Amino acid sequence: MIQKVKGTYDVLPSETSKWQALExxxxxxxxxxxxxxxxxxxFEQTELFxxxxxxxTDIVSKETYxxxxxxxRSNTLRPEGTAPVVRSFIENKLYADKNPVxxxxxxxxxxxxxxxxxxRYRQFAQFGAEAFGSDSxxxxxxxxxxxxxxxxxxxxxxxxxxxxxxxxxxxxANYKEALINYLAPDISSLCSDCQxxxxxxxxxxxxxxxxxxxxxxxxxxxxxxxxxEESKAHFVQVIGYLDSMxxxxxxxxxxxxxxxxxxxxxxxxNANLETLGAQNTICGGGRYNNLVSSLGGPKTPGVGFAFGLxxxxxxxxxxxxxxxxDYLHLYLMILGDDLKVEGTRILNRCRLGGLxxxxxxxxxxxKAKFKQAEILNARFVAIYGEEEHQAKMINVKxxxxxxxxKVPLDxxxxxxxxxxxxxxxxCSSCSEDSCDSCGSDECDCxxxxxxxxxxxx
RNA sequence: GCGAUUGUGGUGAAGUGGUUAACACUCCGGCUUGUGGCGCCGGCAUGCGUGGGUUCGAUUCCCAUCAAUCGCCCCA
Numbered sequence: 001m002i003q004k005v006k007g008t009y010d011v012l013p014s015e016t017s018k019w020q021a022l023e024x025x026x027x028x029x030x031x032x033x034x035x036x037x038x039x040x041x042x043f044e045q046t047e048l049f050x051x052x053x054x055x056x057t058d059i060v061s062k063e064t065y066x067x068x069x070x071x072x073r074s075n076t077l078r079p080e081g082t083a084p085v086v087r088s089f090i091e092n093k094l095y096a097d098k099n100p101v102x103x104x105x106x107x108x109x110x111x112x113x114x115x116x117x118x119x120r121y122r123q124f125a126q127f128g129a130e131a132f133g134s135d136s137x138x139x140x141x142x143x144x145x146x147x148x149x150x151x152x153x154x155x156x157x158x159x160x161x162x163x164x165x166x167x168x169x170x171x172x173a174n175y176k177e178a179l180i181n182y183l184a185p186d187i188s189s190l191c192s193d194c195q196x197x198x199x200x201x202x203x204x205x206x207x208x209x210x211x212x213x214x215x216x217x218x219x220x221x222x223x224x225x226x227x228x229e230e231s232k233a234h235f236v237q238v239i240g241y242l243d244s245m246x247x248x249x250x251x252x253x254x255x256x257x258x259x260x261x262x263x264x265x266x267x268x269x270n271a272n273l274e275t276l277g278a279q280n281t282i283c284g285g286g287r288y289n290n291l292v293s294s295l296g297g298p299k300t301p302g303v304g305f306a307f308g309l310x311x312x313x314x315x316x317x318x319x320x321x322x323x324x325x326d327y328l329h330l331y332l333m334i335l336g337d338d339l340k341v342e343g344t345r346i347l348n349r350c351r352l353g354g355l356x357x358x359x360x361x362x363x364x365x366x367k368a369k370f371k372q373a374e375i376l377n378a379r380f381v382a383i384y385g386e387e388e389h390q391a392k393m394i395n396v397k398x399x400x401x402x403x404x405x406k407v408p409l410d411x412x413x414x415x416x417x418x419x420x421x422x423x424x425x426x427c428s429s430c431s432e433d434s435c436d437s438c439g440s441d442e443c444d445c446x447x448x449x450x451x452x453x454x455x456x457x
Numbered sequence: 458g459c460g461a462u463u464g465u466g467g468u469g470a471a472g473u474g475g476u477u478a479a480c481a482c483u484c485c486g487g488c489u490u491g492u493g494g495c496g497c498c499g500g501c502a503u504g505c506g507u508g509g510g511u512u513c514g515a516u517u518c519c520c521a522u523c524a525a526u527c528g529c530c531c532c533a
Contacts, residue, residue, distance in 0.1 A: 006524080006525095058531050059531085063531085110533080112533095115459090117528070117529070119533080120531095120533080124533070125533090164486055193530075193531095208530095210530080257481075278529080279477085281533060284532080307533065308532085308533025309533080311533060312533090365486095366490085366492060367489075368486095368493085370493030372493090383492075389477080397492075399493095457530075
């Protein structure tokens with residue numbers, strides 16, 4: 001048996017409605033914030049990620065899927081979304097668009113060669129956003145607000161937003177120097193990873209999990225203390241706008257993030273979920289004012305974030321989020337081979353009218369047909385046998401009420417539509433077909449509101 | 458890259474160096490060839506991830522391998 005590739009997974013039909021609901025919510029929130037979808041290729045020239053994400057990052061140094069194509073060009077399956085979006089932004093000259101602030105979002109698979117575990121796959125999905133063309137702190141705050149709104153719309157509330165600033169180039173350089181000088185005498189006391197980082201990417205030592213409790217790290221200089229006046233002002237304003245929007249956050253002085261391109265604001269959103277373990281970062285992002293120019297575009301500031309969708313799904317499952325239930329309007333039962341031609345005509349007419357409809361294709365017994373109708377969650381069952389055929393009628397059973405009526409064959413579609421339009425006699429609180437269960441004499445249900453006059457008692 | 462645990466029907470699983478691999482659920486058929494959900498009866502692994510080895514004999518013991526799950530690092 002051929003199995004799926006390690007670290008990949010199938011989304012089966014029983015799960016897709018959840019994914020569709022998740023994606024729908026994301027698109028709705030994106031519309032509200034006026035971010036427009038951009039779709040870039042799943043693979044790019046390898047060089048894009050080396051230059052964009054950074055040679056020394058873990059992602060590029062050991063996690064990319066690289067392959068040579070038949071023209072002997074090196075390509076890489078995208079491990080993240082920002083570099084491709086920036087490439088497209090430059091290549092398609094979006095900086096010259098009528099709207100000088102380009103607000104874009106993307107959603108789709110990313111690829112990283114890692115050991116799979118909970119909340120981590122080799123092919124995984126991200127939803128990310130990027131805003132180009134303004135270095136206003138308002139846009140940093142908007143991006144964070146947008147991320148928080150997505151979570152709010154999904155009703156994921158148990159999260160924490162951590163934020164920090166590493167400043168622009170000058171601040172970063174000053175800080176880097178200070179950190180190197182500070183660590184020089186003690187570097188041998190840090191873990192082997194940190195010794196490597198010291199040479200290649202000293203900033204990353206700050207968020208080392210191994211040494212995080214060591215005094216050396218605790219007392220290390222923090223990026224915030226090395227910000228230039230401009231950078232400090234930027235950060236203070238970002239914080240101010242977050243406050244004005246009522247967004248809760250925590251300043252994490254050690255937050256630096258793993259990608260080279262960040263400047264100024266960096267942030268993460270963590271889900272407070274035991275089940276996700278160390279993979280509880282559901283969103284990460286920040287500002288990158290030099291990325292566009294370093295990839296050959298005009299000097300253009302940018303700020304963005306990325307969500308891991310599998311981790312969002314875990315968070316959704318922990319709050320018992322269920323997608324829309326599967327159901328059918330109509331399940332047709334044709335009794336007898338002679339009636340199959342007429343039967344398919346009936347079914348097809350209903351489908352052309354827009355009903356969700358299906359039938360039995362295995363010539364099963366009536367009992368089995370009913371079982372199937374139940375499994376498919378069909379609201380109506382229509383039985384078409386010799387008796388009905390003679391009378392030019394069809395037998396329609398309402399699976400909810402158990403009521404059965406014969407309707408003229410050519411009225412089947414109209415009958416079902418009329419029945420479906422009737423307001424459901426149920427309220428969101430008691431969820432019963434009749435409010436006998438909630439003991440109300442009068443119960444006029446408002447199907448729009450999903451409530452009834454009984455007050456849900 | 459490092460580490461741990463686990464692989465037995467469609468599912469959850471029990472089990473043993475020896476002849477028919479429990480049990481439960483699902484599913485299928487029948488009781489009931491035009492009315493399901495309940496009940497009763499019957500059926501469903503020639504096989505215990507794969508390949509070697511030990512043995513008279515291996516699903517069971519050993520080795521290797523593959524896969525899954527989880528943890529570390531790092532990330533979404």
